[in-house]
Amino acid sequence: MAKTSLEARRLTKRFGSRTAVDGVTFTAEPSEIVGLLGPNGAGKTTTIRLLTTVLTPTSGEFSVAGVPSTQPNEIRRRVGVLPESAGYPAHQTGREYLTYFARLFGMNRSESSRAASRLLEEMDLQDRASSPLSTYSRGMRQRLGIARAMVNDPDVVFLDEPTLGLDPAGQRQVLRNVREIAADRGATVILSTHTLTEVEEVCNRVLILGEGRVLVSGTVAEVTSAVAAPRTATLRVPDSEVGVARQILAGLPGLTIAASGERPDLLRIRRSGRDGMNTVLQALLAADVTVLSFEVEGTRLHDAYLALTGAAPEESSE
């Protein structure tokens, strides 16, 4: 059985009368990538700051690789963090930056230099190792931040919005790095993000927070099916077959149809009850209706997220 690398129990943080994190409980295993989701102010960043000992919990406890929260210095040796909107000293080079942090983690000069070279290579930054950080692009800085988070070979890596502000190529590269951290190093990755497609793409499990509480947790499939998202679909047929399609759909139980205002060829279908959308599609095909597109909604993480939080995910800081 895999050992637990991260365990939080009833973790709570209050700032005066405001409760930012309210009894958060979850565990994570090695090599697992856990997506931490939630609208702005849901408590994602505060949860990460609690688990990385930057903040002290009001109540509750947690452990990282078996080290309890009462030993913050030991926990910091076992975690790597890319903080939200981290700053970088403009005049330092990438190599100097990583070497400094390696030294802070107890390595001597030669060890820290080797670690810096290795990480720069892993993050595809070796060509810019001697350039000042002021000349790095945002994507390069994010990769450097991830490299810094890996400098101590951590058991758990926390990445707070690692793809924020990156172009698609930069996002892809960071996500590849995230996968490698979990797969090659066996580290647990806690990925806080607003980009749900990233979560669907790389995360084994998801934790959706709302007002400081865990609203739901599980695999993407579990979360999606557990949350009663509306079962709707959008059907597109040729104009000449709209009438036939409507007739067939009208004969199916528990189905309501609405035409899209300016596009009569688009039919919005909502189905109640236990019947899925498969029977709708089967009935249309059996009647030889030409289906140009049939898009089922309510089966994606995005829909579950909306149903739970009532908020569209935004790419903005918490």
Place this chain on the structure above:
Amino acid sequence: MTTLVNGEIGETATRPATTRGQGDWVVVAGQESRDLWLSGRGPLLLFAFSVLLSVFTYLAATNRAINFLEQREAVDQTLQIAIAVGVLVTLLVSADAISGERERGTLESLLLAPVSRRAIVIGKLVAALTLWFAAFVVSVPYVWVLGHGVSIVRTALLLGLGVGTLLAVGLAAFGLLISALCSSNKVSLAISFFLLLAFFAPSQLPGGLPKGWFGDVLGKISPVGSGLHYSTAVLVHGHGWTRDLVYLISPLVLAVLASAALLILSERIVRLTAGGER
């Protein structure tokens, strides 16, 4: 492996703990010093210091040439400027050390390293003091030129190093305390600058301090003023080194109290946000 004992999260580490600790402040001090000097901030402040000292030394030398100023006084006044401005720039650097990192977003990464807050502040204190020592080195030729021929150069330099270092330690520690407690870098710098003026101004009142017990107390409680007074007493009035030691109590108390407060409070005040967790 994580174990649950009576419902509590147990403690079984998966790797041996590294126990360096003692040398962490050296690493922080080294990097902070490099940041100060290689970023251009240190050289810029030192350049401004040199320009100011050059102007003042020129004025002192010309006044001395036309007999407005006795040579010992010229040396003393230049030394006073070197100390006052040297500790001022040290204070400004330390006042930026924590609040500035907060604003630049670099403090969180530092707080995430397994380094005690105490090691962080000691490293930053040492780095700030490098600016004072550099300022002192820069002032050596000025003192030598003005004091040449009356064999007071060595005394002046020893006084400058001793009194200046005492003041620099106290004010740098004070600046770091303010920096840790201020949420804004501008506020930290403004408060630090104001406090330096408050420490320094009483000794610079026109006509000197008022006579009587009040003037006497005021002169002795102002760390910068009393430190400079001690320097003048030894250098200009020819007093023995021990005769006016009472004037060093105030700078010494500042250095000891500010440093002790910084070391004791560092774990509580060096945080991501100033004034407690928010």
